Amino acid sequence: MTRQEIPYKIYLTESEMPQYWYNLRADMKNKPAPLLNPGTHQPMTAEELSGVFCEELVQQELDNDTREYPIPQEILDFYKMYRPSPLVRAYCLEKKLKTPAKIYYKFEGNNTSGSHKLNSAIAQAYYAKKQGLKGVTTETGAGQWGTALSMACAYFELDCKVYMVKVSYEQKPFRREVMRVYGASVTPSPSMTTQVGRKILEEHPGTTGSLGCAISEAVETAVGNPGYRYVLGSVLNQVLLHQSVIGMETKIAMDKYDIHPDIIIGCAGGGSNLGGLIAPFMGEKLRGEADYRFIAVEPASCPSLTRGVFAYDFADTGMVCPLAKMYTLGSDFIPAPNHAGGLRYHGMSPILSQLYDDGMMEAVSVPQTRVFEAAETFARVEGILPAPESSHAICAAIDEAVRCRETGEEKTILFGLTGTGYFDLVAYEKFHDGKMDDYVPTDEELASFRARLPRI
Numbered sequence: 001m002t003r004q005e006i007p008y009k010i011y012l013t014e015s016e017m018p019q020y021w022y023n024l025r026a027d028m029k030n031k032p033a034p035l036l037n038p039g040t041h042q043p044m045t046a047e048e049l050s051g052v053f054c055e056e057l058v059q060q061e062l063d064n065d066t067r068e069y070p071i072p073q074e075i076l077d078f079y080k081m082y083r084p085s086p087l088v089r090a091y092c093l094e095k096k097l098k099t100p101a102k103i104y105y106k107f108e109g110n111n112t113s114g115s116h117k118l119n120s121a122i123a124q125a126y127y128a129k130k131q132g133l134k135g136v137t138t139e140t141g142a143g144q145w146g147t148a149l150s151m152a153c154a155y156f157e158l159d160c161k162v163y164m165v166k167v168s169y170e171q172k173p174f175r176r177e178v179m180r181v182y183g184a185s186v187t188p189s190p191s192m193t194t195q196v197g198r199k200i201l202e203e204h205p206g207t208t209g210s211l212g213c214a215i216s217e218a219v220e221t222a223v224g225n226p227g228y229r230y231v232l233g234s235v236l237n238q239v240l241l242h243q244s245v246i247g248m249e250t251k252i253a254m255d256k257y258d259i260h261p262d263i264i265i266g267c268a269g270g271g272s273n274l275g276g277l278i279a280p281f282m283g284e285k286l287r288g289e290a291d292y293r294f295i296a297v298e299p300a301s302c303p304s305l306t307r308g309v310f311a312y313d314f315a316d317t318g319m320v321c322p323l324a325k326m327y328t329l330g331s332d333f334i335p336a337p338n339h340a341g342g343l344r345y346h347g348m349s350p351i352l353s354q355l356y357d358d359g360m361m362e363a364v365s366v367p368q369t370r371v372f373e374a375a376e377t378f379a380r381v382e383g384i385l386p387a388p389e390s391s392h393a394i395c396a397a398i399d400e401a402v403r404c405r406e407t408g409e410e411k412t413i414l415f416g417l418t419g420t421g422y423f424d425l426v427a428y429e430k431f432h433d434g435k436m437d438d439y440v441p442t443d444e445e446l447a448s449f450r451a452r453l454p455r456i
C-alpha cells in the first residue's frame with residue numbers, strides 16, 4: 001500500500017467491531033500459575049474467590065481454556081460511547097525523528113476517565129449488577145481506575161467505594177472530584193476505616209500510601225459489607241481478558257490495511273493494557289502463525305520485570321489477598337514517589353509474568369526524566385498530551401525508531417497510548433522546573449524486600 005492509502009487515523013465501522021474478548025490463556029502451553037489461598041497455600045477455589053469477587057468474574061478468572069468470550073450486549077452498547085478507539089499513524093513523529101520506521105499508536109484516552117481502564121470497569125460493574133449486588137469497593141493509585149469505575153458504576157446505578165492512595169488523594173484533587181461527580185465515595189489510604197489501614201498507620205505514620213495497601217483496605221471493606229464485592233483494575237486474568245478489546249480492534253484495523261507490526265510496545269504497571277494490546281498478536285506467536293517482538297516498559301523506580309523475581313507473592317501489602325505467581329519486588333516494596341502512579345505496583349500480571357519467563361516477551365525500564373522528554377517530543381508533534389504512564393511506551397517506541405534510523409531498517413512499530421495527562425500537570429511542572437528526580441532502587445534495597453517473600 002502506498003502512504004496515501006493508509007489513513008492518518010484508522011477507525012472501524014460498527015459492523016467491524018470485535019464481538020468477543022479473546023482469552024490468551026487458551027493458547028498458552030504454560031498456563032499462568034493459579035492463585036493460592038494465603039492460609040493453606042492451596043489453589044483458590046471458585047467458592048473461596050466468590051467471597052471477594054462477583055461469580056461470573058471468578059469463572060473468567062479461573063478459565064484457562066475458553067478462547068472467545070462473547071461481549072454482552074449491554075457492554076457493547078457502553079463501548080459505543082467511546083469505541084472504537086483510533087489507531088493513529090504517527091506520521092509527524094516519524095518525520096521529526098527522521099526514521100524510516102512506521103509508527104502506529106492505539107489511543108485509549110478518548111473518554112472522560114482518560115485511560116483504557118474503562119474497558120474493564122464497565123465489564124466488572126455489569127457482572128456486579130447482574131448478580132444483584134449493592135456496590136463494589138476498590139483502590140486507585142493515580143485515580144484513573146477509580147474514575148473509570150465510578151463512571152461504570154454510575155451507568156449501572158451501583159454504589160462505589162474507592163480507597164485512593166494518599167499521595168494521589170492530596171496531589172490530585174481534580175481526579176478525586178471527577179469520581180465524586182460520578183457518585184463515588186473516596187477515602188485516602190491508609191485510613192482509619194479499616195483494621196489493615198490502622199495497622200499500617202501505626203507502623204508507618206506519615207506514609208504516603210501504596211497501591212498494595214489500598215487494595216488491602218478495599219478488600220476488607222468488601223468482605224465486611226453484605227452485598228459488596230471487590231473489583232481490581234489490573235493484574236488479574238479477567239482484566240486482561242476485558243482489555244483484549246484493545247488488541248482485537250487493533251488487529252482488525254491492521255489486517256484491513258495489511259499492516260504487520262514488527263515490534264509491539266506497551267507500558268506495564270499491572271500489565272492490563274499491555275496484555276490487552278498484545279493478546280491476539282501473542283496468540284498468533286504462540287500458535288506459530290506469526291512472529292512479533294513484544295516489549296514491556298516499566299519505570300526504573302519500580303522495575304518488577306527487569307529486576308524482580310518470578311515467585312509467589314502477596315498481591316497486597318496487607319497480605320489478605322490470594323498469592324499470585326508473578327514477577328515481583330516484594331509486596332511490602334513501596335516505590336519512591338514516581339509521577340506515573342499507575343506503574344507503581346510491586347507485581348505484574350501472572351499471564352505476562354509467565355510469557356516473560358518463557359522468553360515470549362522482552363522488558364525494559366526507563367528513568368522518569370527520559371519519559372517526560374519523550375512525552376514532550378510526542379506532544380509537540382502529535383498534539384495529544386500523554387499520561388506519564390503512557391509516555392513510558394512512547395519513550396521505548398522512540399528508542400526503537402531511532403535505532404531504525406541508525407540501521408536503515410523500515411520496521412513497523414505499534415505502541416499503546418493508554419491515556420491523557422491533563423491531571424498530571426504537577427508532574428510536568430516538576431519536570432519543567434528541573435525538580436524531578438530519577439531515583440532507582442539499589443540492589444541491596446531490592447534484596448531486602450526479596451528476603452521477605454513468602455516461602456511456598
Ligand SMILES: *Cc1c(COP(=O)(O)O)cnc(C)c1O
Pocket residue numbers: 114115116117144145233234235267268269270271272273274342343387389390418419420
Ligand atoms: C493504570 C494505567 C496504566 C498501567 O496499568 P496497566 O494495568 O499496566 O495497563 C497505564 N497507563 C494509564 C494511562 C493508566 O491509567
